[in-house]
Amino acid sequence: MTQAPAKPAARPLLEVNDLKKHFPIRSGFLSGISGYVYAVDGVSFSINRGETLSLVGESGCGKSTVGRTVLRLIEPTAGQVLLDGERIDDLPARRLRPLRRRMQVVFQDPFSSLNPRLKVRDILAEPITNFGLATSKGELDDRLADLMDKVRLPRDAMNRFPHEFSGGQRQRIGIARALAPGSDLIICDEAVSALDVSVKAQIVNLLSDLQDELGVSLLFISHDLAIVEHITHRVAVMYLGKIVEIADKKTLFAAPKHPYTEALLSAVPVPDPTTKRNRIILKGDVPSPIRPPSGCRFHTRCPHAFDRCKVEEPTLKVVAPGQFAACHLHDPAVQPVARAA
């Protein structure tokens, strides 16, 4: 059993290569395009089966746009999205449709993402019948009952309408709907952000349990680092349309390498009055994605910025095993300069 041949590296479930989404700005009727919002500007990552990758960042960093572009709820400007090795970013709608069964989404607001006029039964049955996954009424009923069990809701709740449920229960319905067609990848776009603390914990635990049970992959989009830490395997930090750091959870939280990740982590208030931390307060606001800064996009707020950052854009490089950061500070050639600064 010694020196067993390494298994051929399994193909990731989802691969995203250099994805871009630029939204055109039209300043008036007939006046054509006057500029672009560079919402997502060259993002690459992959997700394995049964793995959770979290995309974190502040409002406007493009994390939700990444999620929507992967699902092709909006069309990408450039780049590739591969599901199980098959390119889906350029598939015509007819051929994409069967693949939609495998990628589902849970939205932030459990109040506006469920049709108020449909009973829970019909909300959950829709994806199943849409993809022709049940051949008889009995089979459909079995699947529905199973879904309700999975998300820990009583089966008889199926005959009620969304308004009869609390926020947390509605989010369970949203999760059941995402699971309904037997999906492989669920994109959770701020799925727990609108919920209260005690309910948030319930939903985060439920998502973890479901992943263990069903082996689904999760793309967990969130701004809440403390929640992310409890649900994820890997984390990608976004700033102004780019991934600035991507690493295993433990590596990233224990030893962040990008100054933005550092600042982001230090800014999270800790519910313990006895800890006094050295907080890194970033100056100013996030610049506009319409005119992103030259060079490194973070240089306008970075406490360590030096001349090179203003002109040359850093690329994601390995900084530690399993950890990539896009920052000139970690270029061995400039390190002494940066230390002196």
Add this chain to the structure above:
Amino acid sequence: MAERLLEVEDLRTHFRTIDGTVRAVDGVSFHIASGETLAVVGESGCGKSVTSMSILRLIQEPPGKITGSVRFKGRDLLKLSEKEMRDIRGNEISMIFQEPMTSLNPVLTVGRQIGETLKLHQGMDDKAAEARAIEMLELVHIPEARRRVKEYPHQLSGGMRQRVMIAMALACNPQLLIADEPTTALDVTIQAQILELMGELKSKVGAAILLITHDLGVVAEMAERIVVMYAGRKVEEARAADLFGSPRHPYTQGLLGAVPKLGSSLEGRGRTRLSEIPGIVPNLKRPIEGCAFASRCPNVTDLCRKVAPGVELKAPGHFVACHHAPREAIAA
């Protein structure tokens, strides 16, 4: 003990609706000393915002009805006329709201909005009010205050708008500042900026702060004392260190357990589970017999379901409304 600036006693704010009376706040008492920061925490619907709005009487009556007493410097605000109340709002007690986007008037310049309270309460003329507005913008660290004072809210970012809100609230040197979720709508790095600003201004201005929030991290950072609310009632009150160090009410314990702490999952292997509070908040339209938390409490007994526990002193400075909370021996 410092002088009590605000004393809220047995505050009840009920709303009459078609299908029953909502007991949004149901017998809450607390006090704030001059210069002190008191946080009221709880989840959505626990009545924390209604409490703050009741203090300033921003509740429409009817359908609302406020009873109890709110003594500010000895005067019961609930007994004042509307005109007397107007002299207090924005002057002696001011408020910062959660949504800097919707709580600023979009068609007036920032300078005019800050100046409005100064002209109204302190009889300043346009020129003096503008000068003071610029001074206030500088106080909250808005760069180029002279230019910004002539700008409209839409020209400012979210963090800047919240700074304007703070400048506006502090313009008349209030003795009490009510901050209702002041950083909830902001990104973490901007939240850090605003929290730092509030900490700095607190020592500079010396106003007492009533902080309303659901974010226990923010509370730990800002508050000296904390009141925890659940379903319209006060369940626990203690100094910040005591509340976080040894919470005595099962709800507070559950809440603190459910909050993920940054870095806490790094010690163990793999993923960690968050502790959850099972069930959901009770419906406030039905009168709650017994303890409001009974349906979700792990230590519930028959007594809890029948008799509502009173708020009792269980340790020095530590009040808890629970039949089963341990009592510490208190030296007489």
